[in-house]
Amino acid sequence: MDINKKLQQFLSTNDENEILEYKEAKNQYDFDKIGKYFSSLSNEANLIGKSEAWLVFGIKDDKSVVGTNFRTDTKALHNLKAEVANHTTNRITFKEIYETELDGKRVVLFQIPSAPLGLPIAWKGHYYGRDSSELQPLNLEELERIRSQNSDFDWSIQICEDATNEDLSSEAIQKARELYAIKNPKLADEIKAWDDTTFLNKAKITIKDKITNTAILLLGKSESEYLLSPAVAQISWILKDKDNIAKDYEHFTCPFILSLEAVYNKIRNLKYRYMDGNSLFPQEVESYHPFIIREALNNCIAHQDYTMGGKINVVEFEDRKLVFANKGAFIPQTIENVLKTDAPEIKYRNKFLAQAMINLNLIDTIGSGIVKMFTIQSKKYFPLPEYELSNDSVKVTIEGKVLDMNYALKLASVPDLSLEEIILLDKVQKGHSLSSDEVKVLKAKNLIEGKRPNLHISSSVAKYTNQEDEYIKLRGIDDTYCQSIILEYLAKFKNATRADFEKILLDKLPDVLDEEQKKNKVKNNLQALRKSGKIEPEGRTWHLSKTKKV
Incomplete structure (x- = not known):
């Protein structure tokens, strides 16, 4: 290649764009930034169908030649190839690094290969792209566009x-x-x-x-x-207290077939004793069913995106909660897709690894593991597994205890409830939002009342689960409480406005009510006390009736 001709071509026709970046780099340039530009330029070249991209040192954005003293030692300059490879996907690095002179000033040109079909290039586990000449994270649409080019690529x-x-x-x-x-x-x-x-x-x-x-x-x-390398074969177990402060940790690496058992043994699987006297409950169970621990951990190993250079994390909280996290997007896209299909995945990120784990009896072939995790948790009346999905990671939280004996988990014992209904009720008890269609499913069986987002368990279900007191509290038992506070306040301070009572009462009313509903409740209770003759208004203030009834 005639590098001088190539440089003249750049300067005569091209401003900076998705596959060409100029940097002054007068003396040195940050190594991490070089890696980020390598990732972004390589990915952008792939996206626009070019075979290569270029990073040029010694030239400013306005294309004026200023020269660079970056790594003037030839050996040190070319060592950059190996240094960059240590942190990129599949150790992909510069095609070539060229040195030349223009107007008596040194210029360095880095020839960057286009990302291979189906394989976006990450730098230290993160994918980068460009918006015109601006460096930024590669967006999800572009990431998936590259990955879908060759669905047959398998790192494992x-x-x-x-x-x-x-x-x-x-x-x-x-x-x-x-x-x-x-x-x-x-x-x-x-x-x-x-x-x-x-x-x-x-x-x-x-x-x-x-x-x-x-x-x-x-x-x-x-x-x-x-x-x-640059893939990372590591599982980190971290123990945290209820305040999220780390108390202990240990890192495990190859061979994973032995590390699996070592991580499992680190987890303190204590007995959980139910505090409710309901005969439906067993006296005690393990905080975590062994199947759930092994399934979650094996899923992390089988589905980790090792090209991203991240590790697998298992975080154990002292208040009986486990969080498993691995790198890589969730291929089925939503957990609902897995639960509804309840069948083996058509596509695997690490097909060869998954098959090896099947051959070694570590995972099964029928694709029912996640469904079984949900079923086990529901039969123990524990919260269902909580999945947090992003474009570059999957996190699942497993609770090892009953939370407040709430309704949804008790309803797991109702014989005619489907798994779908239990999942939706679990969302209600966790305060998650429901779609209009999901609300219809639950209201069709009179399982919930209220309007989005203020949904709560209906009275019929509350009776079944012996939780009438909580239901009544949400519906109106707080009226007596409100009125007693209003009367006590007026007895002590003589008078007050409605705004004064709102300041006192709003944060004491049930969270199932929104702010407007809470204000209406204060207003209604003031009117109820007025009608009963206990208080009376004077302008905008309220005071006890001179002939107050008790």
Whole structure:
């Protein structure tokens, strides 16, 4: 390539755009910014169908040549290729780095490859793009546009070129043999006769004796994790108190087949004793069903987007709550899609890894794991799993206790309620918003009352769940409370306006009422006391009646 001709072409025809960036870089330039520009320019080149993009040092935005002293040592300059590769998706780095002179001033040109089909390029786990010449996070539409170009790409099946069987843990391989034999009992005797290479091929963990990313992830020695870089093979367990302050932590790496059990054993699965005397309740249960812990953790491993360079987090709270988080968008898009389908996914992010985990009896093939998690929680009257989904992460929260014996969880014991209805009632008791169609589903069975967003359990359900007192409180028992406070205030301070009473009472009224409804309740109680002859108005103020009735 005639780099001088290329540079002259840029300067004569092109201002900065999605695939061309000028930087003065007079002496040095921030390494992290270089990485972000690499990600953004590579992704933008893909999106507009170009094979490459360029980052140019020594030229200002107005295309005036000022020269650069960035890494004047040639070896140090070209070391930047490896340094950048350590933090990008699949270690993709500069095609080439060129040095030239223009008007006696040094210019450095970085040739950046377009992101491969179906593979957006991340820098330190984050995807970047451009809006004209502005650096910014790659938006979700662009991210999915790149990913959809080649839905067959699978990070987990890629060959780890520098790895050998020596990089695998013998203890992990033995554990894998045991699990494979459980999954395939008819092959138990044959499995014993296989050498490690044969076993790994048969279990579809390696491919024709070659070590895959899956093999390192599940069976690799801890010191072999670097072979997956920039992917991160790490699970962090963190213990926090009720104030979200970390009290303990531990990090686990390869081999994941052994780390799974180690993480499970860190979680304090204490007994939970029900405080309600209702005979429907068992006396005590484990805070977390073992299946739920293992399913949530295995899902994190199987569905993590390892190209993003993030780790898996398991956060345990002392007040009986677990939060599992992994990197990568939720492929089914919504949890409702999974629950309604209750079938295996058509598309997997890590198809080879998922199949290996199936072969080792770590996950099943029927796709019912999440539904089973919901069912287990509902039968214990615990809150249902709470999923928080974004374009680059999935987080699920598992409660290990009953919250206030609220209605929705008690209704899990009502025989004719479907899982869909229990899920919607769980939303109501958590204060989540419901769509108009979801409200119709619950109102059709008289399960809720009120209007959005102020929905609450209906009286018929309240009676079934022995919660009449709470229901009545929401509907009107607070009238007596309001009136007693009004009378006590006037007895002490002689007079007050309606605004004074609103200041005193609004924050004491049920949260099921909005501010306007609360103000109306204050107004109605003042009028009720007036009609009963206990108070009377004088202009805009109220005072006790001179012939106050008690």
